[in-house]
Amino acid sequence: MIKARPVFLLLCAALIPMLMLAALMGWFVIREWQTAIADELLDRASLLASAVQRDLETQIQLLSLVAESPRLDLPVSRSSFAETARRLKAKAPQWEQIRVSNDEGDIVLSYPALAASAGRKVVDQESHERVLKTGTGVVGNVVIGAGGKAAFPVRVPIQRNDRTKAVLSAVVRPEMIASILRDSGLPKGWSAWVTDRHDRLVAATAVSDLEGRPASEFEGAVEGERFELFDGSSLQTASALLEGTQWRVRVGLPSVIFERPAQQAILLLAAAGALIAMLCALATLLLYRELRARAVERESVANWQRMDALGKLTGQAAHDFNNLLMVFQSGVEGIERRRNDEERITRLLSHMKEGLIRGKNITRRLLSFAKRSNQGAEHIELSAKFEEIAPLLKQALNDSILLDIDLPTDIWPIHADPVGLEIALINLLTNSREAMANGGRVSVSARNVPEGSFEDKRIKGPVVAITVGDTGSGISPSDLERIFEPFFSTKDDKSPGLGLTQVHGFAIGSGGTIRGASLLGQGSAFTLFLPRSNAGSLIGGNASPADFPKCLLIVDDTPASLESARLALDGLVADIITARSGSEALELMQSRTGFDAVLSDVMMPGLSGIELAEEIARRRPELPVVLMTGYSDKLEAGAVVARPVITKPFTAKELAAAFAVARTAVPDLTNVVLFDQSTRS
Incomplete structure (x- = not known):
């Protein structure tokens, strides 16, 4: 049939x-x-x-x-x-x-x-x-x-x-x-x-x-x-x-x-x-069934393509993580063999610390493919950010391509995920490089767009437009309508097209959007519209005991993670109490007093960290609560969380900043704030 x-x-x-x-x-x-x-x-x-x-x-x-x-x-x-x-x-x-x-x-x-x-x-x-x-x-x-x-x-x-x-x-x-x-x-x-x-x-x-x-x-x-x-x-x-x-x-x-x-x-x-x-x-019915069969067939092909792309991504991620694990494996064995060699231990710990930073960046890049919320967004000064990542952007091109970065002195700061912004720019530059096999010029510019002057009524408030233009081969009008579709690609090698899809997801997740324009034989231009930031950047520095609460309740259903958090804060917090579930934490709060703050994991069986924070807000609204997570589908789906959220692994400095925000009423609690100082200069 x-x-x-x-x-x-x-x-x-x-x-x-x-x-x-x-x-x-x-x-x-x-x-x-x-x-x-x-x-x-x-x-x-x-x-x-x-x-x-x-x-x-x-x-x-x-x-x-x-x-x-x-x-x-x-x-x-x-x-x-x-x-x-x-x-x-x-x-x-x-x-x-x-x-x-x-x-x-x-x-x-x-x-x-x-x-x-x-x-x-x-x-x-x-x-x-x-x-x-x-x-x-x-x-x-x-x-x-x-x-x-x-x-x-x-x-x-x-x-x-x-x-x-x-x-x-x-x-x-x-x-x-x-x-x-x-x-x-x-x-x-x-x-x-x-x-x-x-x-x-x-x-x-x-x-x-x-x-x-x-x-x-x-x-x-x-x-x-x-x-x-x-x-x-x-x-x-x-x-x-x-x-x-x-x-x-x-x-x-x-x-x-x-x-x-x-x-x-x-x-x-x-x-x-x-x-x-x-x-x-009859023709309509047959056409409907034919289209549905074709859709199933296309979905099957797309699934195979996704699996192929996922296999490539997984292999690359496995390669990177195996390199990181090798750093930790060598560090652990080196420390075990020479426990009294302080100089060697310091050097190994430095390598392991760098491995942690690289591991976090790899994880965040992997999650950015499925990013739907604004988790990790923070205040970004564009002039400083572009100065920091300029060498990385040049590496995305080749020697036959000139890169021009033109930012006005009065450009506004933006509110976005810095790692997501970095990945989006690299993806756009990579596409420009592949469109200019014989060399050319890529220009990166930015401009302020006041509120009300942007044509998309779904975007509220002022935005900053970041444009990446090239002098490449251009994109046909029919392909331009599909460039943001997952796995759509115009490359000769038929490699899965995930770069622009990732850029589109970053822009939408940041509360903005992206527009593309192109002329065949003349080049292409992609413009990211990202929301303006009204907050100042976090103050760096070393964490001290004065930045932490005196009595802290840590809640985590994973024993190793719970113990690691307790050991990381040992010496910084005078009194640390632990609980292995949300219901146990509520029982402890009911049986004893004196807690100055709560640090809870988000994903836990039974009562989640988000639900625990809501219950604490009803019982003790003055008690600061900080949430920690490696990944949360609720947060990625855009769940509204009125508490600071930090990602694992985190440093004591990041946790101290989170407690500072939790103690002071943040004006806009609908945004999920990620405190990650590891990638800052």
């Missing part, structure tokens, strides 16, 4: 656009199908209108021939008219009556003869007047006669000497128009009807009792060309006008048939949309 997942992803990626395209093409084809139906409706209406118009024109032409006959020369005899009309009606059986009317609209002759009760006036006066006015044949409007039957007239003028003397009319039943509609070959279920200029129904394919009545009784417009007929059927229609008559022919098909393509288009789009949504969901 792991191998098939990318295949399914590619298949989904190919099917989704294909389905979308197929759905759109299908929708377009169906809509074109509906357009074709609408066009066919319009064509049918036009053809029917032409057929009806031809038939009516034929009626007018036939009637015009009769009107020109000498038999109708005025005055017309009734017998002659009757004979002519009889023969004409035999040729045109659709004519119901043939009449002659004068210019006043009076019917003077009629075949068949009018009933005695019938009116003698022309019913459709409008068409009669049009004939007299225009002198041409016209088709009148459908009307309902005295017998209750609908009919419409076809009228032509009887002209003699270019003057209209009378009007010859043929009264036609709508059945003639209805037969034309029925014989037009309309598909099954289709309907057609004709309305006159007054919008009255002339004829229809399906009815025979609404002719002559308003078309609204037959049809009811719903929307546009959609009509709801009197029988409840819904039709989609198209219409065409008859020229010269203002009659209109409508052709309609059931709305269900007309709307079926649109419904099919909607169903097609809905089905395609559902299928596309399902494929998208």
